[in-house]
Amino acid sequence: MFELKQLHSFLVLAEELHFGRAAKRLHMTQSPLSRQIQLLEHSLQSPLFKRNNRNVQLTPAGLAFRHEARQILALAENAVTVVRHHSQGRAGRLRMGFTAGSSYRHLPKLLSxxxxxxxxxxxxxREMVTTQQMEALNAHQIDVGLGRQPPNPPEIGGIRIARERMLLAVPSTHPLAQQTSLRIEDLRGMPIISFSPQDGFYFYALIDSIFRQNNLQPQYVQHVSQIHSILALVNAGLGVAFVPETAEALHFDGVVLRRVRMTPVFADLYLLWSRTNPNPAIQTFVQLARKRLRITDSER
Incomplete structure (x- = not known):
């Protein structure tokens, strides 16, 4: 069977039709070039060139083989590129978990x-809540996740990709909607819609801390798991709710978002991965996120 080196030598000679010029391009002398062509012709059991003292010409078999040789070399070069890109994490498959809230703004940006x-x-x-993502990361069922829970070294690595201020969602017909800035005391005795303590524990605990830090007893009336569900209940007039500012991307009719005068409270979003997952695409994707979102080490 012929070698790729022989195909390359054949194609250069087929272009130059001159042993001296072809040998110079291949950085060899004419003797080893002639030997490469002889070995190739022996493997194919057919002459590829007509040679005499004056010129070199392709035989009909040589003309037909030139096209095939080009395709073989192109496939070989492509195979090298494919392997290299897979090993560098630039090709292959990346399984990504994400929360519903991250899909409003941050997930589309990373995908772009x-x-x-x-x-x-x-x-x-795969859409999944943060607790499910952590389990899936540890089991290598997903490669990266967009979740609210901070990374848990040494098993889980992560970088913070977003910090969102918590805003108050109010029905547009509510008296509080007419104010551009609210006081936390305005929520005393107000019906509160919040996140589920099971599927939305991160936000549930964050919101509960807002009331505790301000010595208020929240009057919870509903607990649901998704931001768009909360906004729908606010629109229905069942109460008000704290949501991350990414909810602005939903442009939910009948609901306005207002800042509350208090110590600012922020919801963090992390890009997470398992440090024991061998998929090379993980770090390639992480480095892309770092570069495009301009994340520094201080934001880990």
């Missing part, structure tokens, strides 16, 4: 970055 710079990487999405 990847579609431009990691075109050969297939990203498979």
């Amino acid at each position: 970055f990847a579609s431009h710079e990691l075109k050969e990487l297939e990203i498979v999405l």
